[in-house]
Amino acid sequence: MADIVILGAGLGGLPMAFEAREQMRKTDTITVISDSPTFHFTPSNPWVAVGWREAEQIKIELAPLLKKRGIEFIHAAATKVHPDRDQVELSNGETIRYDYLVIATGPKLDFDAIEGLGPHGGHTQSVCHVNHAELAGEDWEKLVADPGPVIVGAVQGASCFGPAYEHVFTLETDLRRKKIRDQVPMTFVTSEPYIGHLGLDGVGDTKGLLEHELRQRSIKFITSARITKVEAGLMHVEEVGRQGEVVETHELPFKHSMVLPAFKGVDAVFGVEGLVNEKGFVLVDRHQQNPNWPKIFSVGVCVAIPPVASYPVPVGVPKTGFMIESMVRAAAKNIRALIDGQEMKHESTWNAVCIADFGDGGVAFVAMPQIPPRNVNWAVEGGWVHMAKAAFEGYFLGKMRRGVSEPFYERMMLDLLGITKVRDSKA
Secondary structure (H helix, E strand, O other), X not given: OOEEEEEOOOOOHHHHHHHHHHHOOOOOEEEEEEOOOEEEOHHHHHHHOOOOOOHHHHEEEHHHHHHHOOOEEEEOOEEEEEOOOOEEEEXXXXXXXXXXXXXXXXXXXOHXXXXXXXXXXXXXXXXXXXXXXXHHHHHHHHHHHOOOOEEEEEOOOOOOOHHHHHHHHHHHHHHHHXXXXXXXXXXXXXXXXXXXXXXXXXXXXXXXXXXXXXXXXXXXXXXXXXEEEEEOOEEEXXXXXOXXXXXXXXXXEOOEEEEEOOXXXXXXOOOOOOOEOOOOOEOOOOOOEOOOOOOEEEOOOOEOOOOOOOOOOOOOOOOOHHHHHHHHHHHHHHHHHHHOOOOOOEEEOOOEEEEEEOOOOEEEEEEEOOOOOOOEEEEEXXXXXHHHHHHHHHHHHHHHHHXXXXXXXXXXXXXXXOOOOEEEOOO
């Protein structure tokens, strides 16, 4: 019997639990540890922030769901991982032993890196967590009642730019529907070297598509932006040139602002030698296994991936949903191989299939693999994207509620399209 412990129950952790239950032997135990009693569908947070969804619509209670699938659940935060002892300390005083550990915690949101950033003690909103999205929704209602300038964006070192684009366009759509768009100047502030970079050096013509959307909707934008401080109603921004010089400074007034922070590793793994990099992200090889602690695997946003290039203003690499699912599949299959005394042979493809909703349209893109150079590299926009994301929301929540990582018909469809999650590392 093997004890597999999974830290986290988000977009990486919950599918990992279901995939592990499917791949492992009946005698193997699967235990999920999470500081939240619920799973929530993070991609829908921008809709929560404008009142198009209630938070409860995108949440799932974990304890009954996991019990139904024969998976143990501990509602507690992990406080420290001890790879040398194969143990995890928890906030409830327990110490959990593992034969294999999968770290799927997601990131820690680094609001403290910039003075005045964030919803708790700062002056900006966030859509990184459903609770933050609810707070953003309350602030949005105030803006609607008393219109004024809006700023949306992503700070230096951020790695998740898609939700910023989704949010700014969703806000703009909501304002037009409420017939007050003319009363709200909007500015998009991003650390990306150009619009549509996305931390990926673009996908297809995302530069042209997203610039067009911003111009068409009369949204001003500042790229290579470094936010130095946020005060109540005022954001201080430096626009940085190619050599790292400050070419212009901006003092931008706002009544509502949503700015995505940079990420770093969670406290439970931060500083653990050989496990994480200097920012606390978990080091993994092509099998999702840590090279120094072979009993530890990692999936999701907490995984360390180097940037695609070096820029004067730091830009990280996103971990998209499909990419995370490919990590999950590879990790589960490789852990089973080790349990059986076999060689690991499954490698995550890190392909990206993404739907970015703009409230009344959107952009879909496929990048195979996500990090360039690519075998497939295209992006397309259209009104159908909004409907496609709504359909995917329902589909993903449905399969999570059923306790299934990937139904057979989803696998068949992806195979027909030539979009794979794992490959043989010997190939």
